[in-house]
Amino acid sequence: MNAEPRAIETVLIVGTGLIGTSVALALREHGVTVALADRDPAAVRLASELGAGAAWSQDGPPVDLAVIAVPPQYVAQWLLDLQKTGAARFYTDVASVKALPIAQAAALGCDMSSYVAGHPLAGRERSGPAAARADIFLGRPWAYCPAPESAPEAVAAVLSLIDLCGANPVPVEPSAHDEAVALVSHAPHVAASAVAARLAEASETALGLAGPGVRDVTRVAGGDPRLWTVILSGNARPVAEVLEAVADDLHAAARALREVAVGDGAQAGPAIGEVTDLLRRGNTGQSRIPGKHGGPPRSYAVVQVLVGDRPGELARLFQVAKDAGVNIEDVRLEHAPGLPLGAAELSVQPEAAEALAEALRAHGWHVP
Structure with missing residues (x-):
């Protein structure tokens, strides 16, 4: 399907964990009105305090899109219950498994024309609303699985969601996704x-x-x-x-x-x-793992510099790189056990490595 993304103005997030709350925060940055629902009222309160939206009222008008952010085994039942109440015009999910919820939804008799399964390939090792971040999806792939019966308008709503979250839409067949x-x-x-x-x-x-x-x-x-x-x-x-x-x-x-x-x-x-x-x-x-922004793998040069464990050190380091006109592609830190310093490994384009090293040395940094 080649439906164009349409604007979504109201969204219901069901499940205020890491991914659900991150979706809500990303949408709020674009002025989308977000309602929050979760079986745990404390999770809704915390997500709301973080600026993710307001608690959902079932008496309100239908939202444009409901995002079901619960484990895969529970997606279909939530979809059925929400559709019975007319909670939204269209529905999607963010579960990391696709074939199971789609099959269960069809078996339960859900309206499959208004539902497009999805999965953002983003996350953190931490969980819960407190770990949520609005930028967690930026540049990340977001798989979506339109079925033959999916309405073009439903696909467009999901594409709009993906676009607002800053992710890259990837259409994929459910079993291939899994x-x-x-x-x-x-x-x-x-x-x-x-x-x-x-x-x-x-x-x-x-x-x-x-x-x-x-x-x-x-x-x-x-x-x-x-x-x-x-x-x-x-x-x-x-x-x-x-x-x-x-x-x-x-x-x-x-x-x-x-x-x-x-x-x-x-x-x-x-x-x-x-x-x-x-x-x-x-x-x-x-x-073969894709490189930056999902492009082809790139080989970078690594410039290692010793960094003191003091406030503002990384900011000074990045400022030197900026002034030298060098873009830092990646950075990793390794602390020295028992010492108030560590080593920062700065990945840069190979042709920029020597210029960065010289600039750092000129500003007093120790570059081995």
Whole structure:
């Protein structure tokens, strides 16, 4: 369908967690009137205090669009209940699984012409309305799944929502969506949790040696276990298939390393080759992850600079880059254990690296 986005002036958000409240905050920045609903009144109050909107009154007129921001297993029942009361002209959801709620909605007899399933590919390891941010969707893909019976006006309303949130609309078939997110989101979360679980009883020596590598690998493992259990249950088969493939690779690598550990030089070569092959395939896969703004992967130069743990240091650092005419593509910080300083790694275009380094040194920064 090629419906053009239309303006939406009134929106109902059902579910004031991280994503629902973030959608509300993004819409409020564009002057959209937002009503909030949640089974937890405290969550509605907090979201309202954060400026996300006002508590929904069922006696009011229908809104332009209702956004159902609840776990996938509950989307269809909410859709049915809202449609029975005429709460909105059109409906969408933001659940991270698509085939399940669509099938359940059809089975319940929901009006599928006014419903277009959706899923913004954005989030944080924190949850709840307090973690919400209006800019969380900027430049991020937002999958939407129009069905053959979806009215063009319903598709247009969802496209308008995506546009107001600053995301990039991606039309996708429901089962293809679920297989994709199993690979790029759901299974990686389980894998990160498996690595992080090894740290639960790790020695203080091991934890004291923890660096950016283990932090990068385990970052998403800080998510809400209850919420993620619901998400994984809703996409169980595709996630299981990815995890089985990952487990096969890990088992092969472990077997090869065992052979290296107990074998002689003749055995070590072929065995370690399996590990090398996995690492090379990992290089290939990592290099295919889209780069900035969803474009092709880019290789940046990294300028490392020591930064004191004092207010305003990063602001001064960025000002030097601005004055030098260098755009910082990405930044990461690594604090030095036990010291009031850390290292900032600034990713820039390769041709700008030396200019930035010279500018930083000229302003007294230590650039190794």
